[in-house]
Amino acid sequence: GDSVTQMEGPVTLSEEAFLTINCTYTATGYPSLFWYVQYPGEGLQLLLKATKADDKGSNKGFEATYRKETTSFHLEKGSVQVSDSAVYFCALSVSNSGNTPLVFGKGTRLSVIA
C-alpha cells in the first residue's frame, strides 16, 4: 500500500540553523506530495505541495523538491526561527487509486531554541 516514512524526531536546532527533514514514500501510482505543519494546540495546515516529478514546492522559506528517482520529498529551510517550532508531516495522495485520501507520515517534531 501507499506509505510515507519520515525521519524520527525530535529535532532540536538553534535559531538560524539549516533544517532538513527527510521524507521518502512508497506509492502504487503517481502521487502528489505535501508537507503539513501542526503548531502547538492547533490542527494541521498545508505548508507546501508538489504534484509532479522535479516540481519544487515552497512557502514561508521552506522548500521541498519532488524526486521521483529517489522517491523523496525532503523539507528544507535555510535559517529556522523559534516560530518554526512545530510538528511537520509529510503526506501523499495518489489520484489514480480511487478516492484514497491523504496518507501521512508519523510527523517530526522540530524545536528551535533562541
Add this chain to the structure above:
Amino acid sequence: DSGVTQTPKHLITATGQRVTLRCSPRSGDLSVYWYQQSLDQGLQFLIQYYNGEERAKGNILERFSAQQFPDLHSELNLSSLELGDSALYFCASSVTGNPTLNEKLFFGSGTQLSVL
C-alpha cells in the same frame, strides 16, 4: 482559524463508555475526514464522507462509526472505549474530497480524548 470547528476540545471518560465527537466543516466544503493522532501510530485516516455519503474508509475499528448529516456536520461515535483509544481526533474538510484535484485539507483543532 481554519474554519473547521470541533467540539468538545477535551473529553475524559472511562473504559467501556461511549462518546460522540462533533465536527462542523468550513462553509462550502462538502467533504469531511476523520483522523486519529496518537504518539505511536502517528496520524491515521479513519473515514471520509462526501455530501452525506461515505466515500472512503481507513483504519476505523468496528466499535467506531461516523455519519454526515444533511447540514454537512459530522459526528464520530466511539463505543466500548478502551485505554488505547486515548488520542487526539481530528476532523478535516475540503470542497469536493476528490484527490485528483489535489485539494487542500483544512483541519480543526482536534478533540483530545482521554480514556481512564
